[in-house]
Amino acid sequence: MMQSGYKMSMCVCRAARRCANAAPLSRGFSTTSLALSGHNKWSTIKHDKMKNDSARNKVINKYVGQITVAAKLRDPRLQSLIDSAMRDNVPKKVIDNALQKAAGSGEAEGSTNIYEGMGPGGVAVVVEAQTDNRNRTVALVRAQFTKAGHNLLPMGGCMHYFDRVGRVLVAAGPDTDVFDVLLGIDGVTDFSEVQEDDGAAEGAIAESQDEEGSPQLYTVLTAPTQTNSVALAIQDAGLEVRDTAIGYEPKASTAVDLAAAPLADTRTALHRLVAALEATDDVTAVYTNEATN
Template sequence: MAGHSKFKNIMYRKGAQDKKRSALFSKLSREITVAAKMGLPDPDANARLRAAVIAARAQSMPKDNIQRAIDKATGNDAENYEEIRYEGFGPGGVALIVEALSDNRNRTATNVRTAFSKNGGNLGASGSVSHGFERLGLIEYPASAGDADKVLEAAIEGGADDVESDEDGHRIWTSIDSLHEVARALEPMLGEAEGAKLAWKPSTEVEVRGGDAEQLMKLIDTLEEDDDVQTVWGNYDVPEEELEKLA
């Protein structure tokens, strides 16, 4: 188990969506509603719903909003959302996986395809890039949860597979099946996580600079601004100095 390896967050600029609170709350609400509809409307009895609620709390989403999203799943007017995954390539040969929750597959597909084509990328077929990623469970903690040694010790005791710590925080990796079991085991030692979810971890990363980096960030921003898009994962590594130029 690695304890101190530096890790570039494979989700682009965690704070990017923080600036768009209403849009972010809408996406979080949609995930909560879908999770509640797929299982019991009780976070303690529904692992996916629990993860969605944890993510919402981490973004300071009001309790009333969270409960409203859960209640919506059992109402007569509950919308039917379909989980869709798109795969493609961005500037610099970067591989991207886009996860969406949509009530209109044609609309979402058109929007995602347009985002790729207008920003130096191209949408690929299903499976065209996901073979270069591993599907894992990811539990995220802020740096304030403790130093790398404390988090590593807790992760080992909790049954995690790997830990990556840097100045931005801690990322604890697990198998898909043990994600929620490990998340529960970590709470008494580290407190409630910022997030617990399924993630796509790239096997290798592609360094992107200059014009390619700028266009890649525009592509990801465009995708994330779409109401149907929940998450964008990629195998890119944009050096800190490049991100500072683009900030």
């Protein structure tokens, strides 16, 4: 029995050696490229998801900071901030936690600060921020100007290029004669349709497109002190008020036109600076006197 087993083992060894010395098959199979392709595809998906998650977390953290400071300061724009956060899909629990944190922090700490600078192409830039740490915020804002090769200006350095205005974002159905309605409201100084590429109302535009009838959005301008009264009058007239804010509007006489072809790179550099400032913690709004037409 042992001898028979020994012979069988020898046969198996000889067969294995013959297979090892045999010429390779003319048609082989390989999964290397498929495995690499699948790995690369997953890596790309994972990388994109990480970038998206990171961007989303940054947006959420920015809203948390702004809502917390606004609640501490009892800023009248708090409700507008909460509405914007909800439009950007910030979880309600996160918003509630920010409000509770502000309520439990005791005495109000923080302020609304304005920073001024000159951007690419000689365009004036005004940055509005809410902060509970001025040194941190000015350092963050200055860093963005420095990266773009520009500097902050002393207070009042470029404010003369702007007017302080109140804004009311209004939604109206396609059958509404908005001109007649707004013309009859005291305090309205100007209004215009909001275009789809207007980043200031991007969330509201997306929201309106999801609704039946796709109402058109309008920006109504008024004096800062009349913002609330004009918003109430617009509501009483049957139009929907989506948002209210007080900010800066560039003067037409000082607007800088960067739309010409030779200035395309300058315009891109300006928009890159504005995007970086808007993404900066504590920054609530960025205004420029770039011509929009």
